[in-house]
Amino acid sequence: MKFRVKAWSKTGRSRVGELELGSCPHTFETPALLLSTRKGLPHFISPQLLPSLPSPDSFLLQCNPLHFIEGIPFETVSRIGGLHDMLGLREYALAAAPRDSDVCIPESNSSNKFGASFETPSGRHLIKPIEYMKMISSTKPDLWTTLADEVPAWVSQKRNRTSVDRTVKWLDECIGQNVTGGAVFGSIVGGSSIEERQRCAQEIARRNVSGYWIGGFGLGESMEQRPALLHAVVTNLPEEKPRQIFGLSLPEEVLQGISAGVDLFDSTYIYDLTIGGLALTFPVNGTEPHPSDYQLNDNVSDFTKINLKATIYRKDESPILDSCNCYTCQNHTKAYINHLLNVHEMLAQTLLEIHNTHHYLALFRTIREAIKGDRFEEFKHKFIQGRREASVL
Amino acid sequence: MALRFEILGRFNRARAAQLILPHFVCHTPLFMPVGTQGTIKGLTTNELEEIGCQIILGNTYHLALRPTSELIDEMGGLHKFMNWPRALLTDSGGFQMVSLLHLADITEEGVTFQSPVDGKPMLLTPEESIQIQNRIGADIIMALDDVVKTTTKGPRIEEAMYRTLRWIDRCIKAHKRPDEQNLFGIVQGGLDPRLRDLCVKGLVERNLPGYAIGGLAGGEDKDSFWRVVAQCTASLPEDKPRYVMGVGYPLDIVVCSALGADMYDCVYPTRTARFGTALVPEGVLKLKHKAMADDIRPVDPTCECMVCKNYTRAYIHCLVTKDAMGSQLLSYHNLYYMLKLSRDLHSSIVRGQFPQFVCQFLQKMFPEGDVPEWVCNAMEVAGIDISSCCAPFPMSHDEHQTIYESKWVA
Ligand SMILES: [Zn+2]
Ligand SMILES: [Zn+2]
Numbered sequence: 001m002k003f004r005v006k007a008w009s010k011t012g013r014s015r016v017g018e019l020e021l022g023s024c025p026h027t028f029e030t031p032a033l034l035l036s037t038r039k040g041l042p043h044f045i046s047p048q049l050l051p052s053l054p055s056p057d058s059f060l061l062q063c064n065p066l067h068f069i070e071g072i073p074f075e076t077v078s079r080i081g082g083l084h085d086m087l088g089l090r091e092y093a094l095a096a097a098p099r100d101s102d103v104c105i106p107e108s109n110s111s112n113k114f115g116a117s118f119e120t121p122s123g124r125h126l127i128k129p130i131e132y133m134k135m136i137s138s139t140k141p142d143l144w145t146t147l148a149d150e151v152p153a154w155v156s157q158k159r160n161r162t163s164v165d166r167t168v169k170w171l172d173e174c175i176g177q178n179v180t181g182g183a184v185f186g187s188i189v190g191g192s193s194i195e196e197r198q199r200c201a202q203e204i205a206r207r208n209v210s211g212y213w214i215g216g217f218g219l220g221e222s223m224e225q226r227p228a229l230l231h232a233v234v235t236n237l238p239e240e241k242p243r244q245i246f247g248l249s250l251p252e253e254v255l256q257g258i259s260a261g262v263d264l265f266d267s268t269y270i271y272d273l274t275i276g277g278l279a280l281t282f283p284v285n286g287t288e289p290h291p292s293d294y295q296l297n298d299n300v301s302d303f304t305k306i307n308l309k310a311t312i313y314r315k316d317e318s319p320i321l322d323s324c325n326c327y328t329c330q331n332h333t334k335a336y337i338n339h340l341l342n343v344h345e346m347l348a349q350t351l352l353e354i355h356n357t358h359h360y361l362a363l364f365r366t367i368r369e370a371i372k373g374d375r376f377e378e379f380k381h382k383f384i385q386g387r388r389e390a391s392v393l
Numbered sequence: 394m395a396l397r398f399e400i401l402g403r404f405n406r407a408r409a410a411q412l413i414l415p416h417f418v419c420h421t422p423l424f425m426p427v428g429t430q431g432t433i434k435g436l437t438t439n440e441l442e443e444i445g446c447q448i449i450l451g452n453t454y455h456l457a458l459r460p461t462s463e464l465i466d467e468m469g470g471l472h473k474f475m476n477w478p479r480a481l482l483t484d485s486g487g488f489q490m491v492s493l494l495h496l497a498d499i500t501e502e503g504v505t506f507q508s509p510v511d512g513k514p515m516l517l518t519p520e521e522s523i524q525i526q527n528r529i530g531a532d533i534i535m536a537l538d539d540v541v542k543t544t545t546k547g548p549r550i551e552e553a554m555y556r557t558l559r560w561i562d563r564c565i566k567a568h569k570r571p572d573e574q575n576l577f578g579i580v581q582g583g584l585d586p587r588l589r590d591l592c593v594k595g596l597v598e599r600n601l602p603g604y605a606i607g608g609l610a611g612g613e614d615k616d617s618f619w620r621v622v623a624q625c626t627a628s629l630p631e632d633k634p635r636y637v638m639g640v641g642y643p644l645d646i647v648v649c650s651a652l653g654a655d656m657y658d659c660v661y662p663t664r665t666a667r668f669g670t671a672l673v674p675e676g677v678l679k680l681k682h683k684a685m686a687d688d689i690r691p692v693d694p695t696c697e698c699m700v701c702k703n704y705t706r707a708y709i710h711c712l713v714t715k716d717a718m719g720s721q722l723l724s725y726h727n728l729y730y731m732l733k734l735s736r737d738l739h740s741s742i743v744r745g746q747f748p749q750f751v752c753q754f755l756q757k758m759f760p761e762g763d764v765p766e767w768v769c770n771a772m773e774v775a776g777i778d779i780s781s782c783c784a785p786f787p788m789s790h791d792e793h794q795t796i797y798e799s800k801w802v803a
Pocket of ligand 1: 320321324325326327328329330354355358
């Protein structure tokens with residue numbers, strides 16, 4: 001892995017970096033989005049359609065080894081040659097973490113000193129560092145994060161302290177397995193306690209890792225609590241290494257993370273929108289929204305997204321966004337997607353995931369340009385202001 | 394008439410042709426994937442073009458319910474609505490009603506049924522079916538016929554056959570776009586050769602752009618099935634396409650093509666994919682089977698589709714029946730398999746190597762040489778010597794029994 005910060009914003013901690021991972025031939029600019037996957041592939045976009053997404057931005061995927069626990073033996077994954085070969089995604093950069101937001105939820109009550117517990121569709125699993133490392137050595141991701149004991153924001157100070165102790169201990173156990181290949185990101189927890197966040201960051205920063213995975217967010221803490229918590233973490237981390245976060249996925253949350261100096265984000269938001277029949281429409285290039293792009297007389301649409309299930313789109317022969325050059329907008333109308341949603345056809349989700357991914361990646365590109373031009377805080381302010389006004393309308 | 398049918402090659406009764414439709418030049422024998430509601434199992438129209446899909450079948454009954462034929466018409470027709478540049482075919486809607494709704498009743502007027510929307514009694518007349526199909530705008534539209542199960546006995550069969558003939562005239566009269574859409578008539582008559590013959594004669598007199606053989610694939614025994622196909626193809630005109638409705642098992646398609654049929658449709662390849670079954674030259678491969686979890690071979694090592702080039706059985710095993718992507722990938726492979734079969738049938742007939750192709754096909758599917766008797770009988774009528782594959786084939790097929798299912802159950 002190679003990482004280098006190439007531009008700092010003069011006001012605030014936001015930064016633009018360059019990331020190279022494993023054998024992936026692409027260089028990624030950060031802040032970047034890791035596309036979430038189910039068993040290694042995007043939820044509804046077939047591998048045939050993946051190349052239609054923006055390059056190289058879409059070549060960064062988030063994978064969860066725990067997804068394979070009940071489907072395929074890890075020895076078999078290893079025999080196939082690891083995830084890249086199994087998924088037919090040899091040019092892609094794969095980042096592994098044991099947690100996601102829909103099928104592998106940390107279950108802190110069942111975690112114990114031996115390992116972390118996760119709630120999955122195949123039941124609850126307690127994963128010990130040694131087992132986790134077996135998964136890593138068979139799946140061979142380009143980047144992996146150490147096992148963390150993530151706890152929700154409301155746990156006691158004592159439980160929080162335990163979670164930091166365990167997470168640090170598990171990191172040592174994970175690295176101790178000496179699994180070769182793949183950059184290691186050390187997990188940082190600490191819940192909603194500033195001191196514990198600081199302590200965890202300081203401990204992990206002492207370890208020999210390539211970057212940091214900031215966990216324990218999106219678990220009940222408020223948006224107002226976050227800046228201080230993020231600050232406590234990031235100020236204790238070396239500047240030259242990348243920082244990944246999980247659990248900040250709404251645009252406002254992403255902007256908050258970027259302000260704090262976070263480089264890598266997850267795309268849970270895209271999945272949630274897609275499942276809900278929603279399409280992103282907010283302006284990404286700094287221009288004002290065009291009124292004709294929006295029709296606001298349904299319950300869910302606002303200036304940032306539209307609800308394609310709404311009957312007003314029944315006969316709408318225009319694409320989701322006229323200005324969008326994704327596969328969906330180039331080929332299909334709102335009326336067709338509305339029909340597909342009405343009759344519960346899977347192509348609806350495929351088309352929505354393509355558009356939403358395309359659109360969210362464009363937001364990240366705009367953000368990077370803003371940081372380079374030292375306009376990020378201004379951009380952030382305007383963007384959040386615009387979203388607020390839209391939700392009031 | 395809005396089509397041309399040009400035969401490019403023959404082997405005895407089998408033919409390979411070019412079917413020139415308003416939106417696409419199709420090659421027969423031709424498998425038509427079913428896209429019930431204007432889409433096929435998460436596959437984009439681009440992907441469907443890539444795997445060689447030439448024509449998609451839409452179900453009039455479903456489309457008329459949602460999004461409605463009026464809306465499709467307003468959006469410029471189904472081609473434009475789903476952004477599919479190639480050919481389309483719609484059924485009459487009658488079969489779907491009879492098979493999906495218990496409360497459908499057929500009278501001389503048409504098919505009466507209870508509306509699934511508000512429960513009110515509705516009537517689909519031949520005129521209305523054509524009007525709806527005219528609005529949807531497919532290249533080929535189907536006449537409303539009086540469908541009875543092939544297993545039905547007695548005077549009901551005869552009544553249905555005569556009614557189908559009376560209805561075809563109402564369909565022809567109602568058809569408003571004969572220069573853009575081709576109305577196919579449907580041969581009925583159950584398993585009774587006399588009734589089938591009368592129906593073929595009656596329809597041929599009407600000089601339609603194409604003919605379908607209906608009322609099959611409904612639980613009749615295989616020997617009756619192929620005999621009806623053989624009888625109808627023998628008496629239908631040479632220069633018109635022949636479509637066997639609802640037929641889609643690979644073996645059935647090979648047999649029917651040998652007997653001179655040209656077009657087929659079936660939900661089987663995509664439906665079976667949803668349950669984790671892949672179509673392979675040996676028969677079917679059940680990806681849900683435990684043995685698949687450790688199998689690092691492609692679904693079909695001889696297949697050149699995107700799925701077989703990139704994925705192992707083990708990986709597909711862990712996706713099937715649990716994740717949307719599993720059925721998407723298997724549907725992709727299964728449709729690729731059916732479309733490749735169509736292409737192979739076409740090219741082997743054109744190159745004069747049809748019997749060799751049939752023998753290879755049967756050898757792979759029946760490596761023990763146990764080709765079903767009905768296939769042997771049909772091939773004899775088709776004038777194709779398959780004696781070379783009816784003896785045990787000297788090759789090791791150790792896994793054949795455990796993993797593949799080579800017997801086709803209709
Ligand atoms: Zn788009
Ligand atoms: Zn294949």
